[in-house]
Amino acid sequence: MNKQKATNKRYGVLLLIFISVVVNYMDRTNISVAAAAISEDLSLNSVQMGLIFSAFGWTYSILQIPGGMAVDVVKTRVLYPFILTAWSLATLVQGFVSSLAALIGCRMAIGVFEAPSYPCNNKIVTSWFPENERASAIAVYTSGQFIGLAFLMPVLVGIQEMFGWRGLFIISGIIGIVWAIIWYIFYRDPQDHPSINKAELDHISGEEHKNQPTADKDKKIQLSLSNLKIAFGHKKLWGIYIGQFCLGGTLIFFLTWFPSYLVEYRGLDFIKSGFLASIPFLAAFFGVLVSGFTSDFLVRKGIAKDIARKAPVISGMLLSMAIVGANFTDDTFWVIVFLSVAFFGNGLASIAWVFVSLIAPKQHVGLIGGCFNFIGGLSAVIVPIVIGLLVGGGDFKPALYFIAALALIGCSSYLFLVGKVQQINVD
Template sequence: MNTKPPVRPTRKRYQILALIFVTVVINYMDRSNISVAAFAISDELGLTTVQMGLIFSAFAWTYSALQIPGGILVDQIRPRILYPAIMILWSVATLVQGFANSIAALVGCRAAIGVFEAPSYPANNKIVTSWFPEKERASAIAIYTSGQFIGLAFLTPALILIQTYLGWRGLFFISGAIGIFWAVAWYFLYRSPQEHRGVNRAELELIAADGGLIETSVTDEERNTFSWKDLGEAFIHRKLWGVYLGQFCLGSLFIFFLTWFPTYLVKYRGLDFIKSGFLASVPFLAAFVGVLLSGFTSDALVRKGYTPEIARKAPILIGMLLSVSIIGANYTDSTFWVIFFLSVAFFGNGLASIAWVFISLLAPRRLIGLIGGVFNFIGGLAAALTPIVIGYLVTDSSFEPALFYIGAIAFLGFCSYLFLIGKVERIADRK
């Protein structure tokens, strides 16, 4: 009797994950290059800390405001079309920053980047939810989220060197050109699970059998139409407010590293500009380790039979508590200990950065993009508010109030996950 051996599933989902990872690196390069250029920009244009705080936060004004519309777009437009379109647009806005000669021009460019990056993270989550089974999803989210940390860890010294030799304007020109090139590559490389020629039936069945929503963008007829009742659904559940508030708190620490961190090291800790670039990479590497440890540990706990309340919440709760340690930098004059406390805090931020998995697990199936948009909208408010708050809290001689503020916000995030989310289960679709 001849029996055919079972067909082994292909592994094309990991190639898709690699595409998302590179895109996240470029995404955060275009968000963070302003922090590298900030010292030179403020010196050349004569800007104050409050004015720089406005420039830092301008990206988040539009990015946050357009998260919900961006999430709706993600539910309507295929990633193969949507992603390269928005990537080209935000890369052009990045490049145009190199021509800016005023605070108004810089604010306008940063706001434009926020407009076009708004759908990116809801799109990332939608793609991973379509391509990965639930038992692999936290690891997948951790891997692409790590792009924002590992990319910045290695890119920060590189961006500083580019600015050293080509100036801050050249930094923006090169950053924008890289994004345009990758947008073209994405269009030719990305396909949905059903359309990808390299995916066999066994891999599709593996994904679908464990909650992968491979059917989320099958045909135009099955694509969702927006309803205002759907938007209301995103705001009426306590467990969703738990992750929303947690994301705001998580984003407050992250945006400090994305904006004020180099200025803190150079102006308030007296480090050389080049040296600060290499020291600044250490907390990003710590966060990179944290997010990967969190994702793989969380999925391992799921496979061992632990409840989602333990497997998914524990890394985030531990991470939020560790983030409070940023306050320790206020009590030392040693560069080593300053970097140590900041690295522990950012390691904790990395541990907590798998929070997107809760959108995959809690949101009604047809509203993943929309609720992901709301989630990122509220998280984006931290990016809009925190740079300005820090600009007002710091003085010419002290950064201490800003670090106390960030530590307190991190503890609030811990309380949010501990007391608001409750049982981790998908909310029933009321349609």
């Protein structure tokens, strides 16, 4: 009797997540493309624009924990298209407002509804991929943020050139709403997918999967103080939380201050800086793919998780410290080389989400994911402000030292706080 060949429906699900991440980051960053036009059209100064930039981070970080809780109790097929539609509507509305308060409100609304997105992504990967494939899956969908930022920027600029900054927001919002409909049509949990076969279900989670639907139906998550104590009462979890904040610090630098660094502090013209700015994002894209596939390869070869999972993150954060090299050269080529090495390292470390599914108690993956992304999201609020203070005197060197120091702290966090990679048992 021939063994049934497993279907590969999980890769289609991974494509859905990848595109969702691209849409997610399109709606986070289109404000940076429109910033100059908005500032001129609405007569907003740099301080007011700074408030608009940071407004997303306020709500996004604060609502990570409630968002993670929502992921634990609401079916993914319902939750994901709902939040996608909601943040896309907020994006679209930006095209019709004409005041500082309204723009801040829209950015805060986008942060509210994007908050559960990454805990959702992690839950989907946890349910659709076996443990020895998760780092690769996380690497693929995480790469969507870097690919989006590298290649969507010229597209967004082109849309604004044709339709103005208002048209940019309206078109971005429409794209997200259409994608939410597509998501709802095609996504199913593994046990509900109409064309997955038993061989793939067994591949995903073996014999354990047979009882999963019943377990899911019977499981009741109590959103209690005791659960929050679990989320914040373990050294291992604080290790990955702190590491994610430090990892986010490097990313936020590239999302916010990097273009200004090239133009205002390195004297590059806008067009040239736009081209050069894409190079570190491509480096990060390759870094995250190398990390994920290498980590899963090591797991399949029987290498201990402490090496297979932690080595890419630790080595990536060490590479991120290369950013300080830009302080010691005036050659644009070498500036981009150092920054690209640093962002490649950030990409290597970006599979850190795998530790949520490896360490968190099974019944609290969504909550722990929310806490993890909450601490990481705080970097979007704190790091841009700190950099602004450090560069106030006209010298950007202290800011690059600050980014390197964050990378060192993150590396130390994984070495000394996370310790042995094993699931926390709260039974």
